[in-house]
Amino acid sequence: MSLEEKVDLVVEKTGVSRKELQHLIEKKKREMGGLISDEGALHLVARDLGINLSEIDDYKPVRVYVKDLRPE
Numbered sequence: 001m002s003l004e005e006k007v008d009l010v011v012e013k014t015g016v017s018r019k020e021l022q023h024l025i026e027k028k029k030r031e032m033g034g035l036i037s038d039e040g041a042l043h044l045v046a047r048d049l050g051i052n053l054s055e056i057d058d059y060k061p062v063r064v065y066v067k068d069l070r071p072e
Contacts, residue, residue, distance in 0.1 A: 003038060003042065006042055009053070010042065010045070010051055010053075014049045014051065016049065021042075021045065024045045024048075025041045025042055028041040028044050028045050
């Protein structure tokens with residue numbers, strides 16, 4: 001599921017406008033010191049709004065270990 005599809009889902013299920021959701025995502029990213037992606041921030045905002053995006057059937061979380069990260 002793409003980021004836009006997830007945004008659409010959150011908007012649909014919460015009634016929050018796209019503009020307000022984008023504001024909440026940017027706010028969450030600032031709270032996290034800019035160390036989180038738009039998608040990560042969306043997941044946290046959705047959770048704050050009562051939606052667990054991880055439970056969506058076609059969402060497959062990817063586990064990345066710090067030891068596997070490379071500068072590139």
